[in-house]
Amino acid sequence: xxxxxxxxxxxxxxxxxxxxxxxxxxxxxxxxxxxxxxxxxxxxxxxxxxxxxxxxxxxxxxxxxxxxxxxxxxxxxxxxxxxxxxxxxxxxxxxxxxxxxxxxxxxxxxxxxxxxxxxxxxxxxxxxxxxxxxxxxxxxxxxxxxxxxxxxxxxxxxxxxxxxxxxxxxxxxxxxxxxxxxxxxxxxxxxxxxxxxxxxxxxxxxxxxxxxxxxxxxxxxxxxxxxxxxxxxxxxxxxxxxxxxxxxxxxxxxxxxxxxxxxxxxxxxxxxxxxxxxxxxxxxxxxxxxxxxxxxxxxxxxxxxxxxxxxxxxxxxxxxxxxxxxxxxxxxxxxxxxxxxxxxxxxxxxxxxxxxxxxxxxxxxxxxxxxxxxxxxxxxxxxxxxxxxxxx
Amino acid sequence: xxxxxxxxxxxxxxxxxxxxxxxxxxxxxxxxxxxxxxxxxxxxxxxxxxxxxxxxxxxxxxxxxxxxxxxxxxxxxxxxxxxxxxxxxxxxxxxxxxxxxxxxxxxxxxxxxxxxxxxxxxxxxxxxxxxxxxxxxxxxxxxxxxxxxxxxxxxxxxxxxxxxxxxxxxxxxxxxxxxxxxxxxxxxxxxxxxxxxxxxxxxxxxxxxxxxxxxxxxxxxxxxxxxxxxxxxxxxxxxxxxxxxxxxxxxxxxxxxxxxxxxxxxxxxxxxxxxxxxxxxxxxxxxxxxxxxxxxxxxxxxxxxxxxxxxxxxxxxxxxxxxxxxxxxxxxxxxxxxxxxxxxxxxxxxxxxxxxxxxxxxxxxxxxxxxxxxxxxxxxxxxxxxxxxxxx
Numbered sequence: 001x002x003x004x005x006x007x008x009x010x011x012x013x014x015x016x017x018x019x020x021x022x023x024x025x026x027x028x029x030x031x032x033x034x035x036x037x038x039x040x041x042x043x044x045x046x047x048x049x050x051x052x053x054x055x056x057x058x059x060x061x062x063x064x065x066x067x068x069x070x071x072x073x074x075x076x077x078x079x080x081x082x083x084x085x086x087x088x089x090x091x092x093x094x095x096x097x098x099x100x101x102x103x104x105x106x107x108x109x110x111x112x113x114x115x116x117x118x119x120x121x122x123x124x125x126x127x128x129x130x131x132x133x134x135x136x137x138x139x140x141x142x143x144x145x146x147x148x149x150x151x152x153x154x155x156x157x158x159x160x161x162x163x164x165x166x167x168x169x170x171x172x173x174x175x176x177x178x179x180x181x182x183x184x185x186x187x188x189x190x191x192x193x194x195x196x197x198x199x200x201x202x203x204x205x206x207x208x209x210x211x212x213x214x215x216x217x218x219x220x221x222x223x224x225x226x227x228x229x230x231x232x233x234x235x236x237x238x239x240x241x242x243x244x245x246x247x248x249x250x251x252x253x254x255x256x257x258x259x260x261x262x263x264x265x266x267x268x269x270x271x272x273x274x275x276x277x278x279x280x281x282x283x284x285x286x287x288x289x290x291x292x293x294x295x296x297x298x299x300x301x302x303x304x305x306x307x308x309x310x311x312x313x314x315x316x317x318x319x320x321x322x323x324x325x326x327x328x329x330x331x332x333x334x335x336x337x338x339x340x341x342x343x344x345x346x347x348x349x350x351x352x353x354x355x356x357x358x359x360x361x362x363x364x365x366x367x368x369x370x371x372x373x374x375x376x377x378x379x380x381x382x383x384x385x386x387x388x389x390x391x392x
Numbered sequence: 393x394x395x396x397x398x399x400x401x402x403x404x405x406x407x408x409x410x411x412x413x414x415x416x417x418x419x420x421x422x423x424x425x426x427x428x429x430x431x432x433x434x435x436x437x438x439x440x441x442x443x444x445x446x447x448x449x450x451x452x453x454x455x456x457x458x459x460x461x462x463x464x465x466x467x468x469x470x471x472x473x474x475x476x477x478x479x480x481x482x483x484x485x486x487x488x489x490x491x492x493x494x495x496x497x498x499x500x501x502x503x504x505x506x507x508x509x510x511x512x513x514x515x516x517x518x519x520x521x522x523x524x525x526x527x528x529x530x531x532x533x534x535x536x537x538x539x540x541x542x543x544x545x546x547x548x549x550x551x552x553x554x555x556x557x558x559x560x561x562x563x564x565x566x567x568x569x570x571x572x573x574x575x576x577x578x579x580x581x582x583x584x585x586x587x588x589x590x591x592x593x594x595x596x597x598x599x600x601x602x603x604x605x606x607x608x609x610x611x612x613x614x615x616x617x618x619x620x621x622x623x624x625x626x627x628x629x630x631x632x633x634x635x636x637x638x639x640x641x642x643x644x645x646x647x648x649x650x651x652x653x654x655x656x657x658x659x660x661x662x663x664x665x666x667x668x669x670x671x672x673x674x675x676x677x678x679x680x681x682x683x684x685x686x687x688x689x690x691x692x693x694x695x696x697x698x699x700x701x702x703x704x705x706x707x708x709x710x711x712x713x714x715x716x717x718x719x720x721x722x723x724x725x726x727x728x729x730x731x732x733x734x735x736x737x738x739x740x741x742x743x744x745x746x747x748x749x750x751x752x753x754x755x756x757x758x759x760x761x762x763x764x765x766x767x768x769x770x771x772x773x774x775x776x777x778x779x780x781x782x783x784x
Contacts, residue, residue: 001633002407003408005406006403006404009403011401012396012397014396015394018395213637214618214621214637221613225605244393245393248652
């Protein structure tokens with residue numbers, strides 16, 4: 001087991017009507033002027049933004065509004081948010097939305113608190129935020145896990161570069177999670193969320209590490225639970241239990257719990273970020289579903305025992321000890337079947353990715369052939385390209 | 393699923409050599425004068441207290457020492473600690489030890505920060521601490537889970553009353569967990585720890601609640617992992633993987649993770665606190681092992697499906713659908729066999745409890761016949777007495 005630091009300071013208010021506490025909660029955190037940051041019109045149309053405004057007014061807390069965050073949140077919007085906060089003297093950033101809104105809010109909070117640094121440098125790994133503004137969120141989508149994670153993923157819309165960075169400054173002070181707020185998420189986005197959550201756990205599960213049987217069992221629990229929840233949400237979008245288990249899985253999948261004692265990389269995420277960076281209409285979860293099985297088929301021979309453990313504990317397969325690779329292949333097939341069962345793609349071509357773009361994707365994913373992705377099997381440019389081809 | 397607040401602010405530094413960071417960590421928290429609180433001589437003899445002193449000196453941090461905390465920590469020691477902190481102007485409390493030392497340190501921190509309240513009033517539920525001193529710990533025993541919990545259990549040595557209270561003020565700011573520091577814990581205390589950890593999870597698991605399949609799976613993971621770790625630690629006390637999984641299970645079992653969305657009571661803990669309150673030489677874990685199966689046999693008919701889920705998922709039993717109670721009884725027998733396999737008692741008489749004391753225990757546990765313990769089956773004085781008799 002590797003040494004680790006476990007640090008999940010985000011206080012979660014989970015359940016029905018929790019968003020109605022937003023005024024009192026912000027008061028408790030001493031907020032004087034809040035940036036209310038959100039995405040498209042749905043948060044306005046649903047009345048959620050209106051509710052937040054009302055609750056802040058009740059507590060005498062001033063605020064400014066900034067909507068319009070898109071999927072794959074853009075650095076342009078982050079810069080607008082920073083300027084607005086500086087101009088208005090904002091001291092607290094409140095994100096109302098899904099992972100894109102939360103990530104945009106995190107980057108704004110970091111940008112405001114570190115005015116001497118260009119905010120894109122955080123994404124490019126050229127600088128680390130040393131301070132941040134306090135921030136919280138009202139979550140409306142169970143997917144990215146940004147509500148408890150130390151992660152922030154931003155896209156430079158001009159170059160198509162999509163870059164994530166981790167930092168303790170990226171932790172929300174609080175997260176309000178009411179599963180009912182996700183009842184209106186459509187089937188496709190719900191399925192994308194289930195994939196994203198499962199993948200946050202599976203990517204950690206398939207990192208190098210040993211003797212972490214507690215962490216492994218927790219990870220297997222999250223994977224199985226979110227797959228069940230995803231299926232149930234699609235059957236009945238107002239199934240509270242399904243929405244609730246999925247939302248809580250979203251937070252636990254990405255807050256660090258499922259990586260304790262293991263090395264940490266999100267390899268398939270690296271593949272996917274290039275795809276949705278180049279094809280901005282590709283939903284992150286769909287991209288992951290299209291890629292994961294090809295990655296697994298390419299690398300599993302490098303650690304058959306680990307994939308066997310997953311085959312047994314997640315897919316309840318009996319291990320074929322004479323031909324263990326057949327058991328693993330069957331489990332990967334079952335994973336693929338699951339993705340199809342919830343309407344997710346299992347190939348890049350379904351997402352409109354063109355064969356002639358694969359070399360560019362591999363070139364970018366390998367950071368112009370300078371980066372080898374590590375894991376059970378090191379993946380340099382040629383490997384990355386091969387996996388993109390397999391996934392096509 | 394019930395609404396819940398999840399709030400685990402304790403930063404955990406986990407792994408080999410982490411205790412060597414204590415000076416830097418205390419510096420980061422701004423400590424100027426530290427109370428180093430510890431138990432018997434073993435922390436001194438092992439050189440751990442000397443190491444802490446050296447690291448604090450390196451950082452120019454002043455400190456005072458207060459050792460001598462016993463198992464079932466006493467309010468008398470808490471009062472001594474409070475007086476010492478006030479006299480010396482202590483601004484940070486560092487506990488070096490197991491759950492008893494940590495609980496004593498928590499109560500001292502609360503007492504110092506709330507001088508207008510008698511500290512025993514916190515234990516008696518007559519007052520709640522509103523403030524606290526910052527505090528951290530170096531853990532030397534995997535058992536009580538106090539390192540991440542909001543719980544504090546103190547005994548009034550004059551009356552034999554042992555009382556726990558929960559408060560956000562009881563959360564440690566940080567916990568240093570090096571599994572190697574538990575290599576010298578003897579077999580009996582190691583087994584007591586395994587029981588205590590498993591029980592923190594099982595008590596939550598057997599609380600009322602529904603639709604919490606993610607939380608349930610996480611709880612089952614903790615229960616199975618700690619039982620395996622306990623067995624492995626006894627086979628080889630220097631098995632790092634076993635000590636590490638057990639230590640991490642200790643923290644997760646009691647930090648709130650395994651209760652999310654369920655009601656929360658620790659019913660068998662209430663039974664046990666009276667036993668070790670009256671018989672101070674009884675180790676808490678041993679008392680729990682002696683009581684749990686009798687409690688389970690008394691109540692399981694009130695929620696057979698829940699006990700069946702446990703029988704299947706923790707004990708891998710095939711359910712006998714014609715006679716489901718037989719499956720549950722078999723699982724309880726297996727739990728009892730497990731306790732015996734690690735050298736734990738499965739009856740109160742093994743702990744020296746006398747039959748003539750059972751009425752007093754039941755009287756105290758029912759708070760002079762005014763309290764009914766809730767759960768699948770309400771337990772008033774007569775029920776409590778019957779369970780004590782079954783456990784004798």
